[in-house]
Amino acid sequence: MKQLFVAYSIFLFSFIVLPSQCLADVALKPIQIRINVSAVPDREIVHQADTLRYLSQLYAKNQIRAGFWVNGAAYQQLKSHAPSLVKGLYEHGFLIAHHGANRGGRGESLVEKSAALSWENALQMALEFERQADKGGLEQMQQDFHNNITVTGRFFRAPILQATKLLGCESMIGLRDQLHAPTNAAWYMGMLCLPDGVTVTYDEIWDISRSRENIADKLQGLINIWVPGPNETISIVMHDYDFRKGSESDQQQFRKAYEKLIALIAKNKTFETVTYREIKARVIDARTQQLSMAQLFDAANQIVEAKNIPLSFSVGSADFSSADILHALTMALSQFVKTGVFPANVQPIEMLGPTHVPEPIQDTTVNVSTMVSVLASWFDLGNGYVPPAFRINNQEIPSSSLLIAMGKVFVATHRKNKIPNNILVNNIPILPAHTERCPDTLSRLQFWTYKQQRSLVGSANYEMIANLPSATKPRLLETPIYVTVYSHNEDGGPWALLETNADLYAQYRTHLIQKVRLIHERGAALSWQSDYSVLRAMLHHEKGHLLQETNNKNVLRWMAEDMGV
Secondary structure, three states: OHHHHHHHHHHHHHHHHOOHHHHOOOOOEEEEEEEEEOOOOHHHHHHHHHHHHHHHHHHHHOOOOOEEEEOHHHHHHHHHHOOOHHHHHHHOOOEEEEEOOOOOOOOOOHHHHOOOOOHHHHHHHHHHHHOOOOOOOHHHHHHHOOOOOOEEEOOOOHHHHHHHHHOOOOEEOOHHHHHOOOOOOEEEOOEEEOOEEEEEOHHHHHHHHOOOOOHHHHOHHHOOOOOOOOOOEEEEEEEHHHHHOOOHHHHHHHHHHHHHHHHHHHHOOOEEEOOHHHHHHHEOOOOOOOEEHHHHHHHHHHHHHHOOOOOOEEEOOEEEOHHHHHHHHHHHHHHHHHHOOOOOEEOOOOOEOOOOOOOOOOOEEEEHHHHHHHHHHHHHOOOOEOOOEEEEOOEEEEHHHHHHHHHHHHHHHHHHOOOOOEEEEOOOOOOHHHHHHOHHHHHOOHHHHOEEOOEOOOOOOOHHHHOOOHHHOOOOOOOOOOOOEEEEOOOOHHHHHOOOOHHHHHHHHHHHHHHHHHHHHOOOOEEEEOOHHHHHHHHHHOOHHHHHHHOOOOHHHHHHHHOOO
16 A cells, blocks of 8 residues: 555656646646644644744745644644644634544544444543543634634544534545545535545655655656546645654755645646635535435436445436435335325435444335335434334334335336335345444444535536635735625616517626626636526526527526536
8 A cells, every 4th residue: 555655656746847748738636735733742842833834834935725634632732832823824824624633542542432332422422522622622623713623534433523513524534444435525424525535645755755766757657647536636644743753854854855845736737736625615515405206216226226225326417325315215205105296306304324233124014105104204303314223013124124125115106106005125234345344334324324526517627726716825924805706686677678588688698608707717706696587587598599608508507517606
């Protein structure tokens, strides 16, 4: 694995020192630059603060986006000895994230202590840990930063992650190590996962700094070795103490190599540094989204064909979790049982998965209407999670078995427009390959909440993010000026004529497109505010040849999806 990291990190250096003509027509390579900040002995606190100042100046000088991941104990130390430092980093454009202080040994860490507990007890332990300022420290950080600590990581169990979510975090890092998932670019437990594709660490940069080979000439052929998956990034991850390792000569040598790397990344237009903010700006918020009956039929077919629970469901241009699909099947079939007609679409709520594996059952036949009614009654309560089992006819039937059965019922009902009377419910093993690889996380069964991310733009193209206003980049001590660009229309006046006058609408549309393109080309953002008259006109006129100028989309969809309005 280390050789892979070394190869990729050498590739990173070779890529950024090559002549610009070699980089034509190459999509931007997104890079996350992260500094993990942990507690240190008291005698080192001053040196740690100096390191953070040095790094912030280096990044600001090169207009590099970067994040500082601070655990609670380290934050308390810095708050006492350098009270304005961490807040100063935040106020000057750097991401401040929560670096979970739950890593330890000899049974002392939160990860180890919570392993044998029930979900409820493990969650309570994690909440108490994060509420102690000198331990997890998340609650104190949220108070000090006005609930703007939105990212957490990296070592977690599902209850620990849920505790950070309850305390305000909305994204995290480290998913692949826990689920052995096909991609880190995913939603997990309703949280956005920051997607490492390749990680470069201290060892790789230190090895390169000591090499005398001409890296660019030797490894030019590796220029395109890394093709990022959807939303995945290169991550350059250091700890603050990496810059204080070894002798003074070693530290100078390492800093020189790191400074060269940062300067080259800044100069090379092929790379774009991103943090949580930029990643979130280009990812579709898929925590809750509607399914049409055609989409639900597709998902149900995936269940029937797999005869087990897939890690996630890819349906057309969207992805759904097992919890999503069980809830969606329940809502659709519940309405069919009552009315004989499926709804046009259903929208499941965000839910957690089961928290333990129930005892296996013998294959059993159940009445379909009873099964649907029991599931619907549960979800109507709004509990926010899928229970391990549902009680039907005085028998506890695992949710996994019911998900498979509901998929079969939906497929049969959708095809014949008639719901079957009974269904055979089988004992279904719960993803045995995944549970063997990672028994703890999956003993909590939160794989039910996993689904891959979808992007608002091309899968490997960060040009939209590169064009964000420069205020999103770290800056020195200059005073920023914030500008909002917005437009507005009403229900009356000239806008009321657009629906019935095609020529007038075409003229309005042309002017609207010109303004949107101008603002987009300047790298600014537009807030477009409309009353119903223009929206009704769009519904009436957006078809035919008009769509050719807007990428074969209606103008409203084009503004949102293509122009970032």
